[in-house]
Each structure stands twice: as C-alpha cells, then as structure tokens.
Amino acid sequence: MPFESGQVPQGEARKRVVMQYYPYLxxxxxxxxxxxxxxxxxxxxxxxxTAGSLLVLLFLFLLGAPLGxxxxxxxxxxxx
Amino acid sequence: MVSLPxxxxxxxxxxxxxxxSHTFITIVFxxxxxxxxxxxxxxxxxxxxxLARIQLRIGPLYAGGPGxxxxxxxxxxxLIFKEVMIPYKADKPLFLGIPxxxxxxxxxxxxxxxxxxxxxxANLDVGLVFIFAVTSLFPSMILIFxxxxxxxxxxxxxxxxxxxxxxxEIPMWISALSIVLLAGSLNLTxxxxxQQKIWFIVPAFLSFIVFFVASMAELERLPFDLxxxxxxxxxxxxxxxxxxxxxxxxxxxYMKLYLMSSLITVLFLGGWWGPAFLPQPVWFILKALIVATxxxxxxxxxxxxxxxxxxxxxxxxxxxxxxxxxFITVVLLSxxxxxxxxx
Numbered sequence: 001m002p003f004e005s006g007q008v009p010q011g012e013a014r015k016r017v018v019m020q021y022y023p024y025l026x027x028x029x030x031x032x033x034x035x036x037x038x039x040x041x042x043x044x045x046x047x048x049x050t051a052g053s054l055l056v057l058l059f060l061f062l063l064g065a066p067l068g069x070x071x072x073x074x075x076x077x078x079x080x
Numbered sequence: 081m082v083s084l085p086x087x088x089x090x091x092x093x094x095x096x097x098x099x100x101s102h103t104f105i106t107i108v109f110x111x112x113x114x115x116x117x118x119x120x121x122x123x124x125x126x127x128x129x130x131l132a133r134i135q136l137r138i139g140p141l142y143a144g145g146p147g148x149x150x151x152x153x154x155x156x157x158x159l160i161f162k163e164v165m166i167p168y169k170a171d172k173p174l175f176l177g178i179p180x181x182x183x184x185x186x187x188x189x190x191x192x193x194x195x196x197x198x199x200x201x202a203n204l205d206v207g208l209v210f211i212f213a214v215t216s217l218f219p220s221m222i223l224i225f226x227x228x229x230x231x232x233x234x235x236x237x238x239x240x241x242x243x244x245x246x247x248x249e250i251p252m253w254i255s256a257l258s259i260v261l262l263a264g265s266l267n268l269t270x271x272x273x274x275q276q277k278i279w280f281i282v283p284a285f286l287s288f289i290v291f292f293v294a295s296m297a298e299l300e301r302l303p304f305d306l307x308x309x310x311x312x313x314x315x316x317x318x319x320x321x322x323x324x325x326x327x328x329x330x331x332x333x334y335m336k337l338y339l340m341s342s343l344i345t346v347l348f349l350g351g352w353w354g355p356a357f358l359p360q361p362v363w364f365i366l367k368a369l370i371v372a373t374x375x376x377x378x379x380x381x382x383x384x385x386x387x388x389x390x391x392x393x394x395x396x397x398x399x400x401x402x403x404x405x406x407f408i409t410v411v412l413l414s415x416x417x418x419x420x421x422x423x
C-alpha cells in the first residue's frame with residue numbers, strides 16, 4: 001500500500017457501496033436500448049417514406065415528456 | 081488470394097506472397113501494430129511536452145536526450161524492470177489479465193477505422209456500432225480490475241467510471257446518429273466518402289461539440305477525469321498497478337486517446353480528405369493528432385467536475401443538444417438544402 005504511508009490499512013476493501021444516482025441509472029437502462037434502435041432508423045432514413053420518419057420523430061418528441069419528468073425527479077437530491 | 085504450397089520449393093514464394101500482400105501490410109505495418117505502437121510512444125512524449133510548456137515544468141522541458149525523445153524509452157525500460165506488486169488477497173488472474181484485455185479492446189477498433197481509401201483492415205458494414213460496442217466495454221473492465229485489486233480507492237474509482245459511462249454514452253450515440261443520417265451508412269469508409277464535398281462538422285456542428293465533450297469524458301481527461309482523480313483517489317482505478325501492469329494500462333489509455341481522436345476525424349473532420357499534395361493517411365494522422373492536442377490541453381488548464389455535476393451536464397445539456405441536432409439534420413435533409421454537396 002504505497003499511498004497509506006506504511007500504515008496498515010483497516011477494514012475490508014470490498015465493502016458494500018450505496019449505488020447513488022439511481023434515477024439516472026434507470027434512465028440509462030431505458031435510453032441505451034432506444035439509442036441503439038435509432039441507428040436502424042438512421043441508416044434506412046433515405047429508403048423509407050417520409051411518414052415512417054415522421055413516426056420516429058413523433059416518438060422521439062413524445063419521449064420528451066417522460067424524459068423531462070425523469071430529469072425533474074433525478075435532479076432532486078433526496079432521490080439519489 | 082494465395083494458394084497453399086504443395087511442394088517444399090513453393091514455401092518461400094508463399095511466405096513472400098503472404099508478407100507482401102495488402103492484408104498483411106495493413107495488419108502489421110500501417111494501420112496495424114507498428115503504426116499504433118509508434119503513435120502511442122509519440123503521444124506520451126507529446127503530452128509530456130505540451131504539459132511542460134503549459135505549466136512551465138523545467139524537468140520535462142529539458143530532460144532526456146534531443147528533445148526528450150529518449151524519455152519514453154527510459155520510462156518503458158524502467159517500468160519493465162520494476163517489480164509487479166500484487167496486493168494482499170487480490171484476484172491474481174483478473175489483476176494480471178484485465179490490463180491485457182484493455183490493450184486488446186483499445187487496439188481492436190482500429191481494424192475498422194479507414195486511414196485512407198484502401199488503408200483499412202476490415203471494411204465492416206456496422207463499423208460505427210462495432211466501435212461503440214467495443215469502447216462501451218471499457219468501464220466494466222475498469223470496474224472488474226478495480227474490484228480485483230482489493231483496495232478501497234481503486235474500487236471507488238471503478239464505480240465512478242461506471243457513473244461516467246451513464247453520463248456520456250447516450251449523448252455520444254445520439255450525436256453520432258446525426259452523422260449516420262447524413263451519410264446514410266454505418267460503414268466508416270462510406271461515412272468518409274460522403275464528406276468529400278463538405279465535412280460533417282459544418283452541417284452537424286452541435287453534434288460535433290456534444291461528441292467531443294462526450295469523448296473527453298470517455299477518455300477520462302480533465303475536466304472529466306473522475307475515475308482517476310489524483311487529489312481524491314490517489315491514482316483512481318489503477319492505484320495498485322505497478323511496473324509492467326501499469327505500463328500496459330498506460331498503453332491502453334493512450335491507444336484509446338488515439339482511437340477517439342481518429343473517430344472524431346472520421347465522423348466530423350472529413351477523414352482522409354485534404355489537398356492532394358500529401359497522401360491520404362498523412363492527412364488523416366495530422367487531423368487526428370490535432371484533435372488529440374485539443375483533448376490534451378485542458379489537462380494543464382482546467383479543474384475537475386463533481387460526479388453529480390457531470391451526470392447532470394450529460395443528461396440535461398448534452399442529450400438535449402444531441403436530440404435537437406437530430407431534428408435539425410432531418411430538416412436539413414428533407415428540405416434538400418444539402419443537396420448541393422451531394423447529401
């Protein structure tokens with residue numbers, strides 16, 4: 001242990017750590033999947049009709065409401 | 081394709097044909113191992129010089145032979161001969177194996193990065209997704225390494241690395257989505273070919289900013305170097321590494337720096353395109369090194385963000401800007417403003 005100046009370290013290193021920022025982690029689990037599926041739309045943007053792209057954009061737009069709510073909850077310190 | 085030798089006399093021509101084949105040269109020499117090693121050594125020297133100029137450090141400015149070139153080699157020799165200290169009760173196979181995995185993951189994405197029209201090892205159709213898939217394994221590997229080293233500070237650093245991934249990854253993907261919309265392909269070669277008339281930094285400037293900030297967070301560079309915050313966590317997740325283990329981790333980190341700067345070059349700065357008086361790979365490497373310089377400079381200048389502020393910036397600023405840029409791109413494409421540049 002070079003950084004503890006020769007003192008014998010105390011206690012266990014592999015302790016339980018409280019996973020903070022739980023709302024952000026939940027949002028990550030949701031948006032990770034959404035983000036990857038958007039790439040499928042991205043490459044086929046030129047080949048599908050405009051109505052299809054409009055649907056995807058509408059979906060993105062509608063996603064704004066839950067995203068805003070989740071951000072509002074996530075910014076509260078008591079929810080971390 | 082080279083046919084297998086059937087008689088002993090054919091063995092030497094067979095070997096010569098293999099060694100001079102384009103595939104072999106791309107894997108071993110140019111975008112492959114030797115080029116990567118040289119660039120990584122150059123980057124360590126380069127970063128030390130830049131920081132010495134910014135912070136007026138006398139040692140790195142003048143030490144180590146002509147221009148300090150000998151210093152990286154001296155460092156390498158020193159680290160190889162140092163004792164590898166393995167902490168008490170550490171998970172030995174993981175502690176020694178994860179650094180090698182990190183180097184592997186750092187070098188693997190270079191297989192799909194096009195350094196020139198023909199200078200690419202694997203012309204993969206899902207290249208961009210492949211790179212994201214490989215680089216998103218890094219934080220998990222870091223957490224495993226931190227857990228294996230059985231010490232408190234590395235463990236906290238590894239956890240911070242995961243939180244950091246939560247902050248940067250989705251803005252990064254969404255900002256790359258605008259590029260995919262513009263190029264209509266996930267193949268990196270086709271993405272670069274689509275930028276022949278206009279670099280994508282012009283129509284997608286917002287997403288360039290988002291991608292740049294996100295890749296700085298991915299590289300654990302200041303102001304986002306939370307997993308290895310020196311004043312708080314000693315050296316972060318690689319506190320317990322020493323000797324050769326540290327050298328291997330260092331190599332992986334610099335490979336990743338070069339990887340992200342070449343990815344920014346591919347996606348936004350027109351890849352290998354440039355005036356014809358220099359060959360294509362030279363333009364590519366020049367652009368990548370300029371991007372690497374801009375990534376390195378804040379290390380001597382900026383302070384560090386808090387974890388919660390980083391996550392807040394990632395979700396409330398970067399993600400919103402990236403989604404806004406997707407809408408802008410769709411409008412630009414469907415109104416045909418960009419058709420003058422063949423998009």
